[in-house]
Amino acid sequence: MNFSWDLLVNALITGIVLGGFYAATAIGITIEFGMLDIVNIAHPAFMIVGAYLAYLGWNSFGFDPFVAMVVFAPFGLFFGRAFYRAYHFFFERRGDESLQGLAFFFGVLFIIEIGLVLMFGVDYRSVPAPYAGSTLGLGLISVSWRMLIPFLVGLGMLGGIQLYLSRTFTGRTILAVAQDVEAVRLIGADPIRAKEIAFGIATASAIVAGILLIIIQPVEPSIGREYIGRTFAICVLGGMASIPGTLVAALLLRVAETLTTTFFAPSWSPAVSFGLLLVTLAFRPAGIFGR
Amino acid sequence: MSTQAAPAHEPRKSTLLPARFRSGFAIVLAGTVLVAATILVGSRVSEYYYLAAYTILQFIVLSTAWNILGGYGGYVNFGTAGFFAAGCYTTIVLNKLFQLPLLIDMSAAAAIAGLMGFGTGYLTLRLRGVFFSIATLALAIVLQTVVINWSFVGGARGVYVVRPEITGLFDSYAHFLVTLMVGLATCAVLAAWAVEKSWIGIGLAAIRDDETAAETSGVPSLRLKLIAATISGALMGMAGAPFPYYVTYIDPATAFSLAIALNSIAMPLVGGTATWWGPVVGAFMLGSVQQILTVTISSAANLFLVGVLLVVFVAAAPRGVVGIVRAWRRGHK
Amino acid sequence: MNVNILAAERISKRFDGFAALTDVDFILRKGERVGLIGPNGSGKSTLVNCLTGILTPDDGSITFDGADITAIPAWVRAKRGLARTYQIPRPFRGMSVQENIEVPLRFAVGHTSARTISDAAQFILHQVGLVDKAGRSPKVLTQVELRKLELGRALAAQPKVLIADEVMAGLSDSEVDEILALLTRLNAEGISILLIEHIMRAVMMFSQRIVVVVAGRKIADGLPDDVMQQDEVERAYLGE
Numbered sequence: 001m002n003f004s005w006d007l008l009v010n011a012l013i014t015g016i017v018l019g020g021f022y023a024a025t026a027i028g029i030t031i032e033f034g035m036l037d038i039v040n041i042a043h044p045a046f047m048i049v050g051a052y053l054a055y056l057g058w059n060s061f062g063f064d065p066f067v068a069m070v071v072f073a074p075f076g077l078f079f080g081r082a083f084y085r086a087y088h089f090f091f092e093r094r095g096d097e098s099l100q101g102l103a104f105f106f107g108v109l110f111i112i113e114i115g116l117v118l119m120f121g122v123d124y125r126s127v128p129a130p131y132a133g134s135t136l137g138l139g140l141i142s143v144s145w146r147m148l149i150p151f152l153v154g155l156g157m158l159g160g161i162q163l164y165l166s167r168t169f170t171g172r173t174i175l176a177v178a179q180d181v182e183a184v185r186l187i188g189a190d191p192i193r194a195k196e197i198a199f200g201i202a203t204a205s206a207i208v209a210g211i212l213l214i215i216i217q218p219v220e221p222s223i224g225r226e227y228i229g230r231t232f233a234i235c236v237l238g239g240m241a242s243i244p245g246t247l248v249a250a251l252l253l254r255v256a257e258t259l260t261t262t263f264f265a266p267s268w269s270p271a272v273s274f275g276l277l278l279v280t281l282a283f284r285p286a287g288i289f290g291r
Numbered sequence: 292m293s294t295q296a297a298p299a300h301e302p303r304k305s306t307l308l309p310a311r312f313r314s315g316f317a318i319v320l321a322g323t324v325l326v327a328a329t330i331l332v333g334s335r336v337s338e339y340y341y342l343a344a345y346t347i348l349q350f351i352v353l354s355t356a357w358n359i360l361g362g363y364g365g366y367v368n369f370g371t372a373g374f375f376a377a378g379c380y381t382t383i384v385l386n387k388l389f390q391l392p393l394l395i396d397m398s399a400a401a402a403i404a405g406l407m408g409f410g411t412g413y414l415t416l417r418l419r420g421v422f423f424s425i426a427t428l429a430l431a432i433v434l435q436t437v438v439i440n441w442s443f444v445g446g447a448r449g450v451y452v453v454r455p456e457i458t459g460l461f462d463s464y465a466h467f468l469v470t471l472m473v474g475l476a477t478c479a480v481l482a483a484w485a486v487e488k489s490w491i492g493i494g495l496a497a498i499r500d501d502e503t504a505a506e507t508s509g510v511p512s513l514r515l516k517l518i519a520a521t522i523s524g525a526l527m528g529m530a531g532a533p534f535p536y537y538v539t540y541i542d543p544a545t546a547f548s549l550a551i552a553l554n555s556i557a558m559p560l561v562g563g564t565a566t567w568w569g570p571v572v573g574a575f576m577l578g579s580v581q582q583i584l585t586v587t588i589s590s591a592a593n594l595f596l597v598g599v600l601l602v603v604f605v606a607a608a609p610r611g612v613v614g615i616v617r618a619w620r621r622g623h624k
Numbered sequence: 625m626n627v628n629i630l631a632a633e634r635i636s637k638r639f640d641g642f643a644a645l646t647d648v649d650f651i652l653r654k655g656e657r658v659g660l661i662g663p664n665g666s667g668k669s670t671l672v673n674c675l676t677g678i679l680t681p682d683d684g685s686i687t688f689d690g691a692d693i694t695a696i697p698a699w700v701r702a703k704r705g706l707a708r709t710y711q712i713p714r715p716f717r718g719m720s721v722q723e724n725i726e727v728p729l730r731f732a733v734g735h736t737s738a739r740t741i742s743d744a745a746q747f748i749l750h751q752v753g754l755v756d757k758a759g760r761s762p763k764v765l766t767q768v769e770l771r772k773l774e775l776g777r778a779l780a781a782q783p784k785v786l787i788a789d790e791v792m793a794g795l796s797d798s799e800v801d802e803i804l805a806l807l808t809r810l811n812a813e814g815i816s817i818l819l820i821e822h823i824m825r826a827v828m829m830f831s832q833r834i835v836v837v838v839a840g841r842k843i844a845d846g847l848p849d850d851v852m853q854q855d856e857v858e859r860a861y862l863g864e
């Protein structure tokens with residue numbers, strides 16, 4: 001272990017900045033699992049699809065990643081809604097087997113990952129955006145824009161979703177569904193439509209998160225699976241259905257991972273997220289901001 | 292009013308074997324016959340069929356093992372590859388340290404993988420099923436990382452394994468391995484049948500249907516889940532132990548392969564999770580399809596097809612082939 | 625000699641700031657018939673869940689048959705003779721009606737012989753009137769029949785205490801009488817019964833003593849006529 005204060009400060013800064021990105025990856029799970037109780041482990045695969053869409057956009061049309069976000073996020077919204085409709089028809093309606101639901105998402109996860117392998121191969125793909133190379137100096141610290149942009153966009157996305165959920169009628173219906181599905185029916189709203197829109201938003205956030213990912217680093221199809229443990233750990237640690245909770249939890253997790261990587265070994269990353277998840281479930285199952 | 296004491300439909304009792312044990316007896320009989328047949332056939336069959344048979348038999352063990360906790364109990368293991376690889380690397384470590392007979396390797400693999408199952412279960416089976424599933428995923432990833440960084444077992448480069456000499460009943464070591472696999476598959480299926488019919492299986496079925504109601508009916512749910520997780524893990528480890536001798540060169544990518552992770556879930560779900568013969572049917576069906584297609588399409592495309600079949604079956608035929616057969620039988624009564 | 629078969633002392637349970645139960649004392653004497661009433665959401669189900677071990681109270685202790693069971697898991701309590709039904713029936717849907725009854729026979733009581741289990745199950749099915757549905761799936765049962773299955777499963781555990789959680793909700797008058805007769809018979813055989821119910825007629829007829837829980841607190845505990853005349857009870861339960 002090679003300790004120095006410089007290293008520590010750098011690790012903390014990196015951790016916080018990338019934590020913002022982690023929040024962007026996990027917000028979809030907070031919505032899907034925390035609020036709607038849908039165990040969508042294929043969510044990180046949707047994220048990787050977003051990364052590859054950005055790659056295609058860059059290669060074929062010269063799309064800057066920001067343009068890709070604007071172009072492809074609506075696609076995520078549309079696809080997410082259609083996907084939820086299918087899931088609801090085949091699984092939620094039946095109600096009795098959560099085994100089939102979990103296996104279904106596992107199958108989708110694999111279909112997407114292997115589909116990407118078939119289309120693009122296993123090599124790393126990247127989008128070398130011109131601004132990603134430079135750094136921002138803040139006094140003694142310098143942060144690369146490559147990481148700062150996802151941090152800022154991630155924060156913006158979380159803020160936007162929080163506003164939507166708390167200020168619009170559909171948004172508040174979604175929050176109500178998260179608490180009590182029957183009550184929503186009793187007031188005459190359609191919980192299924194609310195869930196559909198929520199799932200669409202979550203998928204759109206996955207697409208955007210994927211585009212942010214490819215700004216940070218090159219991607220290859222199997223990266224998605226690394227994020228399953230992370231996103232669920234962030235969701236639980238953050239209190240399941242809390243958006244501020246998701247942000248704080250994401251920062252904590254990424255800082256913990258960065259510290260582990262810097263001072264111990266990079267390979268223990270998945271253990272960190274899972275360890276944090278276990279500790280949370282054992283001692284404070286409601287998470288940090290839990291209800 | 293009839294004064295007859297006996298009810299109207301008294302099933303004719305078998306004098307040799309109670310009905311409950313018939314399936315188990317059939318499994319043992321079939322297994323013994325197959326082992327004997329495999330020994331006798333020897334090298335008269337081309338190496339290619341041995342390869343195909345070994346793979347399918349291995350999948351029978353893995354699917355059956357997965358189903359003991361997944362199908363019977365409702366807890367989904369995403370990290371079958373991790374348990375399988377634990378078995379592989381147990382053999383490799385023991386092989387490097389001592390030169391032990393394969394059966395000892397398999398026993399050690401069973402113990403280690405069983406302990407892994409118990410440990411993972413102990414940490415997470417009190418929680419919702421999804422956290423157990425994520426735990427198994429994390430376990431597989433962490434294990435793979437450990438192996439990649441462990442030069443004693445070859446790290447990322449892998450190791451070569453030399454097959455020992457074999458004499459006696461067997462024409463070649465490959466012949467011995469396939470025979471061993473037939474025996475292991477029989478044991479695995481027998482174990483699944485035994486669990487299913489026993490109080491463990493009944494308790495697991497209650498847990499799967501409604502864990503809370505099961506608890507208040509006296510079912511010790513954590514205990515049963517741990518038993519299932521341990522047996523399941525142990526069988527997976529046993530399936531992995533002979534694998535290094537079979538492939539003779541093994542690296543982390545092969546041991547922790549995607550094919551194992553996906554197939555061990557797809558096969559039971561396609562075949563049917565409710566009973567012991569579902570995973571066997573699923574392993575045969577999907578295993579054969581993949582063996583046939585392997586010469587025509589890439590392995591990635593092969594796996595893609597398995598993924599599609601999994602999704603299609605889970606959506607359209609959630610009870611699998613078992614469900615289809617049972618529905619057909621009911622319709623024809 | 626302990627005359628209380630089930631006792632809860634100063635039970636409190638909070639769900640992230642929401643106080644579901646606060647300082648609730650409760651006793652059930654051997655052979656007694658007690659009714660537990662209170663508005664929806666007043667904490668009755670939470671209390672039952674704490675008593676049976678589905679939830680762990682934040683404060684307080686629970687004693688059953690002379691032993692402290694506060695830390696004992698639910699399945700052990702069932703084995704010791706504490707049985708319950710569920711407000712919304714929770715049958716094992718993958719099994720037949722008879723197999724549902726056989727689960728507690730096998731696990732709570734500990735029978736091992738298939739013959740004994742089958743015979744005992746048949747007897748219970750007779751007791752609750754579900755013999756002709758023995759081989760059917762719970763998915764085809766009516767509401768009344770599902771309630772009877774709940775009772776049958778609870779009975780199969782050979783309980784000393786039976787907690788009947790809204791077992792008559794939504795039933796017709798004659799069906800209510802049927803269940804009431806069954807419960808009275810069971811009590812005559814020695815089972816102490818805690819009846820949680822909204823149907824006042826049934827509660828008044830059945831109970832030797834009534835406990836009233838409102839907003840997580842016990843506000844009354846005594847003879848049915850006395851309790852129903854108390855101001856707070858009228859206000860909280862019948863008034864608003």
